[in-house]
Amino acid sequence: MNAWLQREWANSRAQLAANPRLRLGVLAIPLIALLYLNLLLGDARNEQHQAITDLREQLVDASQLAEQDAWIERLDQARAQLDEQAARQFGKADSEAFARADIQASAQALLAAQNLEQIRIEVSTAGKADAASALIPLQLRLAGNAQGEQLYALIAAMEAGKPGYRIDTLNVQAQRDSHLVFSLIATVWFLPWSDAQ
Numbered sequence: 001m002n003a004w005l006q007r008e009w010a011n012s013r014a015q016l017a018a019n020p021r022l023r024l025g026v027l028a029i030p031l032i033a034l035l036y037l038n039l040l041l042g043d044a045r046n047e048q049h050q051a052i053t054d055l056r057e058q059l060v061d062a063s064q065l066a067e068q069d070a071w072i073e074r075l076d077q078a079r080a081q082l083d084e085q086a087a088r089q090f091g092k093a094d095s096e097a098f099a100r101a102d103i104q105a106s107a108q109a110l111l112a113a114q115n116l117e118q119i120r121i122e123v124s125t126a127g128k129a130d131a132a133s134a135l136i137p138l139q140l141r142l143a144g145n146a147q148g149e150q151l152y153a154l155i156a157a158m159e160a161g162k163p164g165y166r167i168d169t170l171n172v173q174a175q176r177d178s179h180l181v182f183s184l185i186a187t188v189w190f191l192p193w194s195d196a197q
Contacts, residue, residue, distance in 0.1 A: 090135060091163040091190040096126045099190050103140055106161065111142075114154045119144035126190075135189040140165065143183040145175070151182055163188050 016023050065071070093099035100123045107121050124139040146154070151172070158165040165186040173181045 086191070088162050089164050089189070091188055093190055093193065095193050096136075096138075099126065099136075099138055099193075103138060103188060107140055107142065110154060110157050110161070113157065114146070114150045116144065116146055116150055116154065119146075129192065130189075134192050136192060137187050137189055139168070140186045140188065141184070142186075145179050145181055147178055148180060151180055155184075158186055163190075 016026065091099060091102060093102055103123045104121060107123075111117075111119050111121075120141075120143045122141040124141070127137040127139070129136045142154075155167060155170070159167065165188050167184065167186050169183075169185045171183045175181055
């Protein structure tokens with residue numbers, strides 16, 4: 001085996017000595033490898049510089065934001081607006097009994113505003129609290145006679161009221177003398193009793 005290696009080595013040296021282009025090619029291989037390695041290292045260095053520049057910009061932005069006091073004011077304003085919207089949309093009561101009494105009183109006031117008399121009012125017990133929002137639904141049932149304009153104004157007042165009612169079902173039957181027999185079911189949502197203060 002040693003003789004074969006020596007013979008191949010001697011043969012390769014003879015070819016290199018006889019062919020100047022082959023010598024240049026063999027010398028160019030390490031130079032090409034070094035150039036390629038230099039390009040790889042240059043790309044890696046540029047990526048590192050870009051990453052450092054990005055991190056520096058993020059640090060400057062974060063430092064500027066941390067120095068600003070306006071964010072706390074904006075947070076307080078946003079919370080106040082959300083609380084105001086919640087107060088308009090959802091009812092507040094200390095207990096279920098107070099919530100049911102509030103709904104009863106609100107319904108009587110709405111009916112009186114539309115000059116509706118002899119309307120049956122029923123308020124359900126509290127339903128299961130919504131899993132996502134913890135809001136507690138209660139239903140209001142109204143049944144009786146009304147004229148078309150009165151019924152329309154009643155529904156509009158319920159939906160625009162504070163808290164707002166969501167009309168779930170409305171059944172209307174026509175009667176003589178432009179009277180309508182109606183039954184209405186509406187839902188109103190209350191904040192959890194422990195949160196209502």
